[in-house]
Each structure stands twice: as structure tokens, then as C-alpha cells.
Amino acid sequence: xxxxxxxxxxxxxxxxxxxxxxxxxxxxxxxxxxxxxxxxxxxxxxxxxxxxxxxxxxxxxxxxxxxxxxxxxxxxxxxxxxxxxxxxxxxxxxxxxxxxxxxxxxxxxxxxxxxxxxxxxxxxxxxxxxxxxxxxxxxxxxxxxxxxxxxxxxxxxxxxxxxxxxxxxxxxxxxxxxxxxxxxxxxxxxxxxxxxxxxxxxxxxxxxxxxxxxxxxxxxxxxxxxxxxxxxxxxxxxxxxxxxxxxxxxxxxxxxxxxxxxxxxxxxxxxxxxxxxxxxxxxxxxxxxxxxxxxxxxxxxxxxxxxxxxxxxxxxxxxxxxxxxxxxxxxxxxxxxxxxxxxxxxxxxxxxxxxxxxxxxxxxxxxxxxxxxxxxxxxxxxxxxxxxxxxxxxxxxxxxxxxxxxxxxxxxxxxxxxxxxxxxxxxxxxxxxxxxxxxxxxxxxxxxxxxxxxxxxxxxxxxxxxxxxxxxxxxxxxxxxxxxxx
Ligand code: FAD
Numbered sequence: 243x244x245x246x247x248x249x250x251x252x253x254x255x256x257x258x259x260x261x262x263x264x265x266x267x268x269x270x271x272x273x274x275x276x277x278x279x280x281x282x283x284x285x286x287x288x289x290x291x292x293x294x295x296x297x298x299x300x301x302x303x304x305x306x307x308x309x310x311x312x313x314x315x316x317x318x319x320x321x322x323x324x325x326x327x328x329x330x331x332x333x334x335x336x337x338x339x340x341x342x343x344x345x346x347x348x349x350x351x352x353x354x355x356x357x358x359x360x361x362x363x364x365x366x367x368x369x370x371x372x373x374x375x376x377x378x379x380x381x382x383x384x385x386x387x388x389x390x391x392x393x394x395x396x397x398x399x400x401x402x403x404x405x406x407x408x409x410x411x412x413x414x415x416x417x418x419x420x421x422x423x424x425x426x427x428x429x430x431x432x433x434x435x436x437x438x439x440x441x442x443x444x445x446x447x448x449x450x451x452x453x454x455x456x457x458x459x460x461x462x463x464x465x466x467x468x469x470x471x472x473x474x475x476x477x478x479x480x481x482x483x484x485x486x487x488x489x490x491x492x493x494x495x496x497x498x499x500x501x502x503x504x505x506x507x508x509x510x511x512x513x514x515x516x517x518x519x520x521x522x523x524x525x526x527x528x529x530x531x532x533x534x535x536x537x538x539x540x541x542x543x544x545x546x547x548x549x550x551x552x553x554x555x556x557x558x559x560x561x562x563x564x565x566x567x568x569x570x571x572x573x574x575x576x577x578x579x580x581x582x583x584x585x586x587x588x589x590x591x592x593x594x595x596x597x598x599x600x601x602x603x604x605x606x607x608x609x610x611x612x613x614x615x616x617x618x619x620x621x622x623x624x625x626x627x628x629x630x631x632x633x634x635x636x637x638x639x640x641x642x643x644x645x646x647x648x649x650x651x652x653x654x655x656x657x658x659x660x661x662x663x664x665x666x667x668x669x670x671x672x673x674x675x676x677x678x679x680x681x682x683x684x685x686x687x688x689x690x691x692x693x694x695x696x697x698x699x700x701x702x703x704x705x706x707x708x709x710x711x712x713x714x715x716x717x718x719x720x721x722x723x724x725x726x727x728x
Contacts, residue, residue, distance in 0.1 A: 288316025
């Protein structure tokens, strides 16, 4: 099936909107009666909503899952083109992420992971490009350079940040954590400007921008410390957790299991292509109206809509002021992720940074396609932001910023222009978490708000989405069981 989402370009086909994905659901709806009053309506079929809908339906609740798109997965989905999975959004998972690994084990997918890198051949090097030219390093030298730059960045306490974020899965921001949350990475770099070599500075800045998709000024230093802590306070940990292990069959091969299991319970009704426009809620339950005017009713609701688009839905009564303000501020991540299939086999083993002049900042060989070509994935963000489909020559030139390459195909999803995401993974500007993390997590009457964007641990990750979907389903089940609310 082909989703309306995503773009592909080849020399022969030109630019095409919409790419094939096994995450597209057919038929798009199995709603039988418009009069049913559901126990719970889940809005959003990303990993959070899928987990919540599955767990609630398996617990015997009558669930309706409403999704704006034609597919599952939200910000994590893959497109299979000519037998090769291109990851349009969320990609990498690791066994240290407890929620994600529980689900991988549940679906017996532990042997379906592969390593993105293959440091075995060709230009088996780290290419560090700046306006001054391109320097070449071995991957061992790359690791040493990245470790030393990031260690200097995070070492606010002589313990590599361990005393600032001692419990990375806690939602409590200590006074010290708040201090760093009000600081940007640009502020922190100013503090250590005399300690960094020019290369360390390039490495630290581009790695932070890879993580935040924002600018150095709009990246909360605390949240970077939080990622660092989750990754075991080391650069090696960052690689293991953030960019190493992915599904051989693509993310949609994982997400579809959640949907199928929920459906097999017999308790799941669903409707895709159903953007929600208004949500009325109160003592009597919840009434949800889609943009097409279809109305659905339930006792409880799980709202799994991302932060950056929450204010596009009308709530009656309106959202609590703290949540509304958080959504108005939003997160800053405008990541530009683009895949290129290139005929240069020698580039399978390269990693590279092209900064601060280039549109794409961080890229590397991510696989080999069935045609024997190399798959390169590259990331940009708010820094030098661009829309890949608007100027394909600019997009291709941004790949040449790493090394000369012969591009056969481009594949991408424009997350900035996506009306149901308005950005990529959550990354906060200074102050957002200190001011609003609690507000984002609070429930309002019969609505539980759940999303990776305000998870406690791997916030911004697939793991965080599953953490939140689990919490939401437990909360609603407790309501029905008359137990104390979580
Ligand atoms: P979403 O996936 O955004 O789901 C929300 C759903 O709500 C969407 O399906 C949306 O269509 C729907 N929706 C929105 N508005 C409405 C409406 N009005 N009516 C009905 N439905 C609506 N994470 C990792 O763990 N590893 C990675 O490597 C990684 N890389 C990433 C790369 C990119 C480019 C992106 C974008 C994300 C990446 N992430 C990664 C993050 C991860 O994808 C997300 O944190 C996670 O998928 C979010 O899940 P969610 O269910 O909380 O939200």
C-alpha cells in the first residue's frame, strides 16, 4: 500500500509524493455503528497510541483508535522501496531501552536487528568538513575526538554530569537541573570556549545539533545532559543507544505487531484518515468530532497527539493554561532527515560531519540496497534549515557536502511541513521542561494525555512513546476498576 506521506525522487521518475509502506491500514476503518459509546477513544496511532489501544483492548475495554493519517506509526515509519526499508522517522532501538526491549521480546523480534555501520571497506574514514576544507580521520580517531569534545561539554561537575542527572528516569528536576535547563548549549559552549580545540568545537556543536534538530541557542543544555545520562554518560553509549541498531524490515514491521495484537483482541475499532477537530469533555464522558464531521462518544479518552499540534485541536472546555502554554511554545526540533541511494560502493563505511556551512550536518553509510548500491542517511535541522522537496538540487548538493557521490534516489519525509507533527522528535528550548513538564503530563477530567514528548525516561524516543502508552492504559484501566488513579 502507498501512504500519502513521504517523498521519493529518482532520475527516471522525478519527485513523487507518497511512498509505499506496510504501515498503511486497509480497510481504513472498521467502524460498524456511529452510535456506539466506547469505553475509551485513543487519538493518535503512533507508538504511544498503539500501545495504549492494545493494552486497553487486551484488558477487555471497548476501544476506538482514531488516526489522522492513512497509516500507523506516527513519527516512526518505514517505506519499503524495491525491497529495501527506508526509515522516514524514528529508527534506532537498543536493548538498554527497557520499554522498547520488552516489546521487541514480546514479538520475538530480537533477531531482526542489524547494525547500521559497516566499517570494513572503501573510504572507511571519518570526514570532517568545514569551510576550511575536509580533514580525514580513522573511526578510532573519530571516537576519541567525539569523546573528548562531549566530555568537556558535559563535565559541569567533574563527574561528566552524573551528579546533575543521577536518575535519568525521574521526572523531578532538582534546582541544579533547573539551572541547566534555563541554560542553552550555546551558553555552555561560551563557558568552555577556551578549553575546546577547533575540531572539538566542530564535533561538539554538530553532535548537539544532530540530537536537538534546533540551534545551539534553542537547545536546552539540561535536556542534552539528560540524553547523555540515559546513554550511560559516554560517547560510546550515545552511539549504542542513538544510531546503531535498527530493524532489518524497518520500523513499520515492528509497529504492525501492536496493531495486529490489538485487533485480534476483538475489542478494537479503528478509523484512519480521521483528523480530530474538536474534543468536548466533562462529567458525562467525551465527545470527539472529526474534521469530516463524524462524531464519536466514549467514557474516557487517551490523547496521544504530539505537543506541536495539540493547539490545532479545539478542546471544550479549553486545555488547562499550563498545557496550552507548553503547546504554544512547542519543541524546537525541525530535523531534516534525507536518505540517498548512491552508486558509490566505496562510501558504505564513511561517517561525516559537514558544518557549519552545509544544509545536512551529519551523515553516514547506513546500508546496502538490493541493487548493490550504498544507502547514506543524513541529518540537518533548524540550523541552515531547508525543505528537501522544494529544491532538489540544493538537497543533492547538501550530500556532496560530505563527499562527492552519485545520487540515484532520494527518500524523505518533511516533518516540518507535516501538519500532524510540525517537527520531528521532541527537543525543548531552555526553560520548557522546568516550567511545563508537570503540566504536559497532567490529566484533565476524563482525558489522559500521553506522548513520547513528555515521557520521563527516553522522552523523544520510541521507548518514551511506549512508556507513555503503557502509563495511559494503566491509568484508564484503574479508572474502570475503581482503583486509585496513577
Ligand atoms: P507520534 O508518533 O507523533 O504519534 C502521534 C499520532 O497522532 C500521529 O500518528 C499523528 O498523525 C496523530 N495525530 C496528530 N494530530 C491528530 C489529530 N488532530 N487527529 C488524529 N490524529 C492526530 N526515536 C527513536 O527511538 N529512535 C530514533 O532513531 C528516532 N529517530 C527519529 C527521527 C526522526 C526524523 C523523527 C521524526 C523521530 C525520531 N525518533 C526516534 C522519535 C520517535 O519517532 C518519536 O518519539 C515517537 O515515534 C513518537 O511517538 P508518539 O506516539 O508519542 O507520537
